[in-house]
Amino acid sequence: MLTSRPRGTNDILPGEVGKWQFIEETMAKVCREYNFREIRTPIFEPTELFVRGVGEDTDIVDKEMYTFLDRGERSITLRPEGTAPVVRAYLENKLYAGPQPVKLYYTGPMFRYDRPQAGRYRQFHQLGVEVFGSHHPGIDAEVMAMAMDFYNRLGLKNMELHINSVGCPQCRPQVRERLQSYFRPRLDELCPNCQGRFDRNPLRIVDCKNSRCQEIGQEAPTTLDCLCDECRQHFDQVCHYLQILHVPYQIDNRLVRGLDYYTHTAFEIMALDIGAQSSVGGGGRYNGLIEECGGTSIPGIGYALGIERIILALDKQGIQIKESPGPDVFVALLSPDNKPKAFELIFKLRQAGISADQDYQNRSLKAQMKYAAKIGAGYTFFVGGDELKREAGILREMATGKQEEIPLNDVASRINEKLG
């Protein structure tokens, strides 16, 4: 069908694009204040980057990637997330050779072949930040604080920050062992999904939404119970810094993220009122990822938020974003003969920085006025009649209906004056 878009994609129309611009501009501003710099990476990458970076056992790699062979027989994947490409760019361009840490942000479309539903699309848009090169728990707190700050600036309320620590390569084996010995006696009672997780990633069982699994997992040991001293200390410090910044948070020891690369801090930000897909952002520390991608042992932390979900939350909470206004002035003709004169004038107005438009449908004067009102013109300028003989025209302020005669040569400066 030529007239229907691919499943799970959206057209962002002029009427709603203001929201996107507001979100993107707010993000750019916040990022500048927190000293993050923008990076732009390709929309597609070698498939291998995501398989290695995101992890083979994740749903993303397992069943959600848009992968194809290009004409050179290379396996290419439309990026399903932003971290791995940024890590790749950091390494490829040797950003590690400059001053550390490197604080980056990005925005753009991501692609996952998933069944669409409220807040979930096959092409969706993320804003994300990454920090490379610091172990400092203050950075973890800063990233979370920045995320919450961002939501606040958009005017969003009731956002919940959930945090957890998923351990490190030191304590993970222990967590794994303790979880397995906890679940082993009741293994056959778990859902089929979790039975598979038992060997691969028992952590995920605790996070299962199945009510039976939740019940069985009630008393399961948590990662927080088994953290090594270093992880424990890091987590405590992160909490400490969040308190200093007065960022409210909840410790959620069942929070496990679906991407394999997380170590230590994991967090998620939820909007309570946007439906089943309530997570509007999430992230964590990934101290092993850069090495996994072929670099040296450099720590990293990042998070990403979904723009579509933010818009859902904005809409749900009734937050109005001002739409872009209509033209400053609409030039109306008293007679079609005046067209050349109007044409000339309009282009002059535009050169003077005034947004101006006119009729292209040969409408009657009355219809031109209706049109001017509908597109939200601030002023209408009438060209024609006796005034034109005097090289002048009438300027009408649409809101008040006040009119005055102005020489054609003064129109631009007069409107600029009025617009302030």
Added chain:
RNA sequence: GUGGGUGUAGCUCAGUCAGGUUAGAGCGCCAGAUUGUGGCUCUGGAGGCCGUGGGUUCGAGUCCCAUUACCCACCCCA
């Protein structure tokens, strides 16, 4: 990948249960309501293979089957 719901004018929806002349409304769009002017009001107009394909029937928007798209949920995540 699984389940539920919905497809009738540009939009929101009646009409579907009890099949029967030219398929309706509101909003929007366009045009008029005598002299060179919008928002209100009034009048008129354009616009619909009733998602698509099959079937039942003398006759299908309406009943049956299939298919497809969208919505919502599971899963997972942004």
